[in-house]
Amino acid sequence: MNHETDPKSVSLTERSARRRVVIVGGVAGGASCAARLRRLDESVEIVMFDRGPYVSFANCGLPYYVGNVISDERRLLVASRELFRERFNVEVYTETEVTAVDRSARTIMARDLRTGDSRTERYDVLVLSPGAAPIRPPLPGVDSPGVFAVRTIPDSRRIRSWISDHNAKHAVVVGGGFIGLEMVENLIHRELSVAILEKLPQVMPPLDAEMAVPLMEHLVAKGVQLHLGDGLAGIEARAGGGLVVVAESGARLPADLVILAIGVRPETGLAKDCGLKLGPRGGIAVDAQMRTSDPNIWAVGDVVEVQDVLTGQETVLPLAGPANRQGRVAAESIAGRGTRFRGVQATAVVGVLGLTVASTGASEKGLRRAGAVGFEKVYLHPGQHAGYYPGASPIHLKLLFSVPDGRILGAQAVGLEGVDKRVDVIATAIQFNGTVHDLAEAELCYAPQYGAAKDPVNLAGMLAQNVLNGDMPVADWLDLDRASALLLDVREPDEFAAGHLPNAINLPLSELRSRYLELPNDRKIWLCCAVGQRAYYASRFLTQHGYRCSNLSGGYTTYKALKAAGLAP
């Protein structure tokens, strides 16, 4: 039972009929908006346009389709045109690009990409969900055959074919962010050798540099070549076939296949052309109900700017979770409900060749960039589950919190297992404006294969509490090179001998009670051990015996990461 007539036949004089909602872009936010709106309102007409051949496809799955982890392309199609029509009475026009919006006439211009024909379509409500486009820098050779971005199913299909048809052996991935890293994993699944060329001195830009170190070490251990701190200059044809990626440094990286994963840019062309207000970050400005500066136009997904709940600043966050929720909020708003989008906190995860990297909230560099003061941080490296149960492996965890109120500002974690769980728990605490005291008290699942009686989340909270209440002052690693403090390493001599901080002296915790009088009591002492626990015990002992102590949080394990990131001497 389809009440729709062909939109081509709807003349503009019929405006007085049913309220007509036109959605531009049928993936994530747009699709979510259409489905939710229909559930709320059977009376409106809903029409959805997409430039591509599919709507509602799993764009987060594209790298895995390239890697043949997902082998059947049809698995990527979450909902078809037919399903939208049959189930939701939503008319879908694919391969149809919306090229212009006439806000005063409340019409759009839609061009059928197969025929080239354009037509005018009226709307009462317009929802813009065009997404964000991969950045293609205007450099020589970026449009060469064999150079790909990863945005659509046809993109992935072309990469798959290129690998097979050209028997590709070497790939260069330009950009070490989420999509770049997922492509690295999947190209390795396809048995290509992979090099990453990244302009920043680290991969995974949302992370603080030292937290990206375990990931970079993991990539190198898996045979990935890292070319960091070096940008793309151009792409040339290679004598005898194939390509050469030329870096700004002059380095030349041979490639049978190049993936451009430098980042994405909100597709604001339509919005700009029709005079919608953009925000400071270049996305479409919307209110908490996802309404643009035009009361008849909503916008959702990667194209909009939303508020970061931690910094209060506008941000563009091209992630599927928020896009889906925004689509839902817009639908509720269009249907007359007052639902508000609560903003974003930038929870994200990436899996790379067995390693999981996740973060939520603000990073330290983000806080510094925003001029934040009055925050502190702790590092820890607890096992993902009880150490006595086989298979324990460390989660490298950094927790940022405000001082003195202990409000959680952000967390970053890297490890083989249990990483997403801990970040999800901390993300939830952030959602409630929680403090490190709350983390210390969290009552989480514990059995030996799942966690510990003191879960990593509890430990992070307890460490931060110790900092806040003065039980364990922390020294800032970034001050290490200008520290006048005595650096005291309380590990055992064999551990110390295997590597230690420059100028540190060694007095093991196991001998501290009998030998502490050897230490000078007129000098500040900065304590270090392997991960921070023994240094904490030592600091409690020494502080109570009149010494002035601070801890180097995370111990030598964190030091090595900071040093690798160039943040410690």
Add this chain to the structure above:
Amino acid sequence: MNHETDPKSVSLTERSARRRVVIVGGVAGGASCAARLRRLDESVEIVMFDRGPYVSFANCGLPYYVGNVISDERRLLVASRELFRERFNVEVYTETEVTAVDRSARTIMARDLRTGDSRTERYDVLVLSPGAAPIRPPLPGVDSPGVFAVRTIPDSRRIRSWISDHNAKHAVVVGGGFIGLEMVENLIHRELSVAILEKLPQVMPPLDAEMAVPLMEHLVAKGVQLHLGDGLAGIEARAGGGLVVVAESGARLPADLVILAIGVRPETGLAKDCGLKLGPRGGIAVDAQMRTSDPNIWAVGDVVEVQDVLTGQETVLPLAGPANRQGRVAAESIAGRGTRFRGVQATAVVGVLGLTVASTGASEKGLRRAGAVGFEKVYLHPGQHAGYYPGASPIHLKLLFSVPDGRILGAQAVGLEGVDKRVDVIATAIQFNGTVHDLAEAELCYAPQYGAAKDPVNLAGMLAQNVLNGDMPVADWLDLDRASALLLDVREPDEFAAGHLPNAINLPLSELRSRYLELPNDRKIWLCCAVGQRAYYASRFLTQHGYRCSNLSGGYTTYKALKAAGLAP
């Protein structure tokens, strides 16, 4: 540098010397208290007694030591006597039982179990952490050789030896709770056939019966015999060797090995004898600082009663996480700080042969038992990660929430993967007194191998929102047998034919828009599909066309579990 003298030489006239803290029981709560107290106060004397040969061992690891998953017994020793002395200056007396407390004299009587000698020890502060003892019902044969409880390392060691020495092939585990199930898993690891004898008609008593069904099916699929709703009558010797477990029903289960895992009882003997106040549940009554009715005595761990934050009622919860935090709170209180224990919410997890079962907060039966009204529930069965990524498997999830404010009351989940993560997130939301609206808005990690753009937690929240705001009224499954409503199944005909609710009629969602006028509009309609999603879509459509609809939450999947649990016709 050990400042301690032998306690035997400390005469009671020396009371004026250092403040002396005596801790009875050196596992979990007691050990945690000792270590934390030392970190806070170097000046007190700390002495810890334990009846057993070890302190601070991993009692949650004992089943896995039996199963040889943990093969090296030393892995279970979290901290030794020597470590306590050397690192924390805590004197530990193992194999020493505290047999009496003289509160007016502030002394205890300690008996060395190796020599039988008793001595008097003074205290300024006493901390009771004796734990809980496995229940051994006074039935014939429960003390036979080959019948074991699982509380200590020697217990586990004896079970290991018994299995090897007697070439044990068949085990009966009496009790289907946490420890019973963990023993089942581990005995299967040791290649024994296992039968469970459980008095209740379900395993995992904290769960609502229908939520235990997937676990029971999993156990049966793994070859475990379930004897439910049948208690232990006694244990007899079997002709030709071995044992026979006799059930109350008269059933006789042959066994080479019997595990008693009926439950535990707080070890309140000492507390009772010295007149400390007990609570309504039989544990030691304590305040929020873990102080007993005697201002010089604290108590922590499995022996105490604490407040359930959801019901406000006193409860005894023998779990390691709370025990550790209670030890920490007691230490802070003894050191003069005002830290308070926030109560418990009963977050728990168990892994059974690849399946994970977890819960937090109140169960439906717990709410009913407490006389709660004004709550509602939803069932859902989402994949642990995006369906388009290989390996998706369902999480069976039940969310309980209060009406109309949406406060989260509890959650139960069962599945192969991702179960503990979702329960931990919901547990965290409960900690903040969160609502289902908060769950709907949670911003959690999403990449296809970790979750979904709408995470199971989001979906649970959204479903509950739909119930609260009237978008999707739910029918109570428990009313199914007396329902006058039309039962409408909107699955496809082939699904319907494979099994459906008694008296249900079939009209697939895919045909609903064209055929809905076939439905009577003078009768309430209860909608059902496979898991609830299509029924939800159908209900939105029908409601807007004037029908009165309610959904049978969780669909036919939930129905099958309810039916198996005897809760649906």
